Amino acid sequence: MSNDFYKKILDNNKKWVETSLALDPDYFQNLAERQTPPLLWIGCSDSRVPANEIVGAKPGEVFVHRNIANMVIHSDMNMLSVLDYAVNVLKVKHIIVCGHYGCGGVQAAMNNQSIGIIDNWIRHIKDIYRLHKTYLDGIENETERFNAFVEVNVKEQVFDLAKTSIVQSAWKAGQELTLHGWAYGLNSGFVTDLDVNFSSDVDLDEVYQLKF
Secondary structure, rough: OOOHHHHHHHHHHHHHHHHEEEEEEEHHHHHOOOOOOOEEEEEEOOOOOOOHHHOOOOOOOEEEEOOOOOOOOOOOOHHHHHHHHHHHHHOOOOEEEEEEEEHHHHHHHHOOOOOOHHHHHHHHHHHHHHHHHHHHHHHOOHHHHHHHHHHHHHHHHHHHHHHOOOHHHHOOOOOOOOEEEEEOOOOOOOEEOOOOOOOOOOHHHHHHHHOO
């Protein structure tokens, strides 16, 4: 079965190339010249949350970073490297942190599950719960609490993104850059804008004090 799947994805690649070239003979030649995406997407590694497809974007329009539970952690050099390149080289104008309802990483943090080495990563998500424990514990329905935790986590990651020296330097230099927080519905396909939209006019002191 695994060999059949592997052969299938190779065949799918050939069909995709043929279809793309039939629509535009210069498609790949133009794509190879350069990339100028207007958007950096920081999302979850979950295979059910494909960045380009969700927003109907073509190859070259979205620069993507994904990790478990769409985290923005100040010591994560992988994320910071992607962020630095996107902001300072590609000059993206928008950054979206997109979480999703039903996120396994968020659920593991909420239920104090032990999975393995990922426990070290999930610890950061548990810190978010502790920060909003009163609010989250006040939601009796477990599904609603889970959904609220997903949203709270996204908002906190946008807050942390706004605090990075990379974003702060871009804003101080007058660069056009706006941060957004979304939650994606696996069972609907729709995204919810969580109304955390920051641009250069935001007061950093206010960001540090933001509560919801």
